[in-house]
Amino acid sequence: MRRSAVRTAAGVLLLSLAVAADLPGQNAARNSPQRPLAVVRLNGAEYLPAADFGARFGLKPLRSADGRKLTLKSNWTTIELEADTRECAINGVRVFLGEAIRDHRGALHVSRIDAEKLITPILLPGSGQTSVPAVRTIVIDPGHGGSDPGMENKALRLQEKTLALDTALRLKQELERQGYKVVLTRRDDRQLARSKKADLQKRGELTLGTKADLFISLHYNSVESGADRVTGVEVYSLTPQYQYSHSDPEREDSTAAIANLGNRHDHWNALLAYNIHRELLAGLKASDRGLKRGRLAVLRFASCPAVLVEAGFLSNDAEARKIATPAYRQKIAESVAEGVRVYANLVEGVRRQRAGQR
Ligand SMILES: [Zn+2]
Incomplete structure (x- = not known):
């Protein structure tokens, strides 16, 4: 060892x-x-x-x-x-x-x-898995764009789509520095399709065309009530088949029995999401909203391990002011990149261990 x-x-x-x-x-x-x-x-x-x-x-x-x-x-x-x-x-x-x-x-x-x-x-990591994924090409997905601004803080004139794109460009640089090939779902202020559903499906499916090994969707959050107290980071991975998403009460998700493309990666989804979440908490010293699971369209259509990051709440003025600074968004990008590095090291560790056993 x-x-x-x-x-x-x-x-x-x-x-x-x-x-x-x-x-x-x-x-x-x-x-x-x-x-x-x-x-x-x-x-x-x-x-x-x-x-x-x-x-x-x-x-x-x-x-x-x-x-x-x-x-x-x-x-x-x-x-x-x-x-x-x-x-x-x-x-x-x-x-x-x-x-x-x-x-x-x-x-x-x-x-x-x-x-x-x-x-x-x-x-x-790797327990019970017959194959060990590679980590070479990473798709970064800045949420929203074009006529869909995502969440907004109107008083501070902040839009999720703009902040997500900036964070994605920073993350791209960090990951390229680590030697990964990086593909963005959008490089400017646009939607990928006219309907929201087709837009999300296109983002997830970009992993197929680019033969991506990881998919990371970047978002900022908002709440309708409790804006003054709700802050922090949450990271989502795809809900496994027959299970219940964080937002659904148990046994009340009619789509639970459906297998999605992304469910082939349940094991690695969990490992990736946990490590990105942990590094974000450590890097930002933000409050821990939890590692969650959801049948989110972008994750359902991803053909590789995938996560969706909600890096903070625009509805909270104090947190929104932090997110508005380039330094904080840089820290978010570095923390996500560190989570990827830890994940890739663990995957590589599994691969090496198996090679040694052969
Ligand atoms: Zn969003």
Whole structure:
């Protein structure tokens, strides 16, 4: 194991798990297919005992006195779960689950899809994946454009479309500096199609024509009420099939059963989104609105791992004033680029590990 390969916190985690998994005996037994986790059906979905799931990654369970909370912990990783909530924390980063954590016969349970498609990729990149994606060409998508200004702060004369394009150009420069080929969905103030639906589909589908390896859509946010208190960063990846988006109450998304093109990349979507979100929080010191999932059109049509970044709220005057400064947008671009770098290092680590095993 080459320690120099990965230097970030997540990288150290990958290393530690890889080392643990290399040990013969206990881990081999723990990961053996003869001992599958007990699956129970709760509220119409499959659930796994959270403590047993954590044990597969060497995480020790710590239950709160009232039994409502469960911390899964190792030297490198802390996952905080709470009964009846869809929100959890992975190494201090706010992550929204598709389905709530449930207490079943005195033990907290996590939905199988959340365990497999959200938590596993973050803890052990590449786990269960037959192929490892390359990271060479990146499509950056500045949200909106032309007659669609996106969100606005009229008092400060700010438009999302302009700020998103500027941020995209900065991100392009940062990624090109790292050696990536970068393609923009738009380089000026325009829409890609007359209808909103066709416009979004064209942006996502640009990943096909350019054989892109990553897709990053850049946006700024707004709320209608609570503008004075709502601030911060949120990052979206595509909701997995049969799961529920952050904005949908459980079991109330009629499109949940539909498989989208982007769902082929569920594992890498989660890993990419988590790392970009984490680097944005670290770089901007902004409040954490969470890693979320949605069936957003641009993500549905992307043919590679894809994320949508909401880098701050134009509806909040204080945050909007920050976003209006080139220095802050530069910081956003650098943080997203750092998230890509961490993701690419983790992917490369998986590739190297597999090459070594051959
Ligand atoms: Zn937008």
